[in-house]
Amino acid sequence: MKNTNQTLGEFIIENQKSFKYTSGELSRLINSIRLAAKVVNHEVNKAGLVDIVGDYGGKNVQGEDQKKLDVYANETFIQTLINREIVCGIASEENDNYITIQGNNKDHKNKYVVLMDPLDGSSNIDVNVSVGTIFSIYRRVTPVGQPVEMEDFLQPGNQQVAAGYIIYGTSTMLVYTTGHGVNGFTLNPAIGTYYLSHPDMKFPDDGRIYSINEGNYIHFPQGVKDYIKYCQNQRDEDPYTSRYIGSLVSDFHRNMIKGGIYMYPKSSSAEKGKLRLLYECNPIAFIAEQANGKASDGFQRILDIKPTELHERVPFFCGSKKMVEQAESFMKAAHPTQ
Ligand code: P6P
Numbered sequence: 001m002k003n004t005n006q007t008l009g010e011f012i013i014e015n016q017k018s019f020k021y022t023s024g025e026l027s028r029l030i031n032s033i034r035l036a037a038k039v040v041n042h043e044v045n046k047a048g049l050v051d052i053v054g055d056y057g058g059k060n061v062q063g064e065d066q067k068k069l070d071v072y073a074n075e076t077f078i079q080t081l082i083n084r085e086i087v088c089g090i091a092s093e094e095n096d097n098y099i100t101i102q103g104n105n106k107d108h109k110n111k112y113v114v115l116m117d118p119l120d121g122s123s124n125i126d127v128n129v130s131v132g133t134i135f136s137i138y139r140r141v142t143p144v145g146q147p148v149e150m151e152d153f154l155q156p157g158n159q160q161v162a163a164g165y166i167i168y169g170t171s172t173m174l175v176y177t178t179g180h181g182v183n184g185f186t187l188n189p190a191i192g193t194y195y196l197s198h199p200d201m202k203f204p205d206d207g208r209i210y211s212i213n214e215g216n217y218i219h220f221p222q223g224v225k226d227y228i229k230y231c232q233n234q235r236d237e238d239p240y241t242s243r244y245i246g247s248l249v250s251d252f253h254r255n256m257i258k259g260g261i262y263m264y265p266k267s268s269s270a271e272k273g274k275l276r277l278l279y280e281c282n283p284i285a286f287i288a289e290q291a292n293g294k295a296s297d298g299f300q301r302i303l304d305i306k307p308t309e310l311h312e313r314v315p316f317f318c319g320s321k322k323m324v325e326q327a328e329s330f331m332k333a334a335h336p337t338q
Contacts, residue, residue, distance in 0.1 A: 008034055008174065008185045008194035015180065025111055026137070026162060030176065033135060036080035037166040037174055038074045038192055040119070040133065044168040045189075047125055059309055061096045069125050070094055073118035073133065081114055088140055089147035091115040091310055093279055098310065100146045112161075113138050113152050113323060115279040121247030125180055132210035132249025137162040153310060157282030157303035164283065165249045169244055175201065175253065177290040182256075198257075203293035206322040207259025208240045209272035211251040223298065223334035227327045233337035248275065251265045252284055252318065256291055261319035261327060273297075273315040281316050294324040298331040299338055 006014075012027045047069055059065060074094040081087045082101050088110035091098040101110065114137055121131040128269070139161055141151040164176025172187040174194055184198030217225065231240035243260070245251050251262050262329050265271045275281050285295030285302035295302040295318040305314060317327050 004197040008196070010185065010197055011185070015178070019154070019259075020212070021128065026178065028083075028084060029086045029112055029114070029137065030162065030164075030178075032084045032270075033077070033082050033087070033164070033166075034194060036077045037133060037172070038081075039076050040069075041166070041168055041172045041187065041189070043072055043228030044069060044119075044125075045129065045172075060094050062093070065122075067214060069120045069131075070122045077116060077118050077133070077135075086110055087114050088113050089113045089152060091153050091278065093117045093120075093276060093311070098147070098149065102146075109144050111139055113140055113147055115153065115283075117279045118282065120249055121245075124247050125338075129245060129247060130167060130250045131247055132168060133166040134249060134280055134283050136160055136165055136279055149310065150282070153278070154307040156306050157277075157285055160282060160286050160303075163286040165253075165287070167249045167253050169250060169253075173197070173253070175287065177287050179286075179290065182287050182291045201256060201291050203256050203288065203291045203320050204259030205292070205320060207255065207261065207320040208234075208238055209243050209255055209258060210240055210323070211244045211255060211260060211262040211319075213241070213244060214248070215244065216267050216269070219269050220265055221267075221331070221335060223331035224265045225325075226262065226334055227330040230326070230330065248280060248284065252288075256293065256320045258286070259320045259323075261317065261323035263318075263327065264316045266315045270313070272313040275313060275316045277302070277305060277312050277314045278310060281314055281318075284318060288318050292321065293319055294321045296324060296328060298328060299335075 016027050050324040075094055089098050089100050116135040118133055119131055120134050124131055136154050140147055142148050162178045167173050173184050175184040185194035185200055186197035187194050234240050264273050264275050281302050288295045297315045298317050317324050
């Protein structure tokens, strides 16, 4: 059993040696995310008290209204990462194009690129429902110079070196992986320190919670309808239950602890689904697989999908391995040519 009084800082140092070919930059990168998360958490926690909630007036690349906290979170993470000379580029849900960072490193030798959704589920902010930050980290492929979109940002999810999320909920947690399992840290806001509260997180192999926006039911592919009906018809001693918060990080986090599946399939109104491959599905899929779970688009492994554009969307089925495999069996039966 790992020491659960360990702080995140101690954990990073202790596990430093498990990071392949890095001399501390990845640790410093995760530390900078830890710091930015504390700053954002402070604002999220008082969102109802100050004039920082509500529409910013801008729209992001998805055409969605930008909430002020969206913009604040985006700027906070970007500035924190820029200041540390570790990252050569950042892509964000809130920015149409990626940002390149030179800093003092005149030949752009910073090793990592970061892709993020700075405040996922932000439509929940003004109704006091938990929201989250999702991040994905890759080593750059091009050796020096400005990062290049195709080589450095559009890498398949199986190339991630780290991924994680912060959930700003009843407590604030940072959950991440560097490819050696998943660990969760809870923030003690009184002293601003994260403690290892959930060591070695694992999905239960099976579960009874399914998370999907059933308001879209009539627009779902037949395979999804068949799976939902399968869940609803299981009236044994341990029936299925529907739980959907409308915040990916919150639904995923609960399902990882209790067992469950999250689905955002394509529909007649969203041909590729809603979730973005690069900074929502890939990082969550990396965490899911590291926790013995599974993530696919209903047919193929999410982490093997070769991205073609920064903000592309994919259908998303993620959670307990047996539940995802069950859902996939309905998808393959109903859509044999896909
Ligand atoms: P819908 C939030 O906007 C988000 O990207 C996820 O966090 C969440 O699970 C999903 O969209 C909710 O979408 O269409 O059900 O409101």
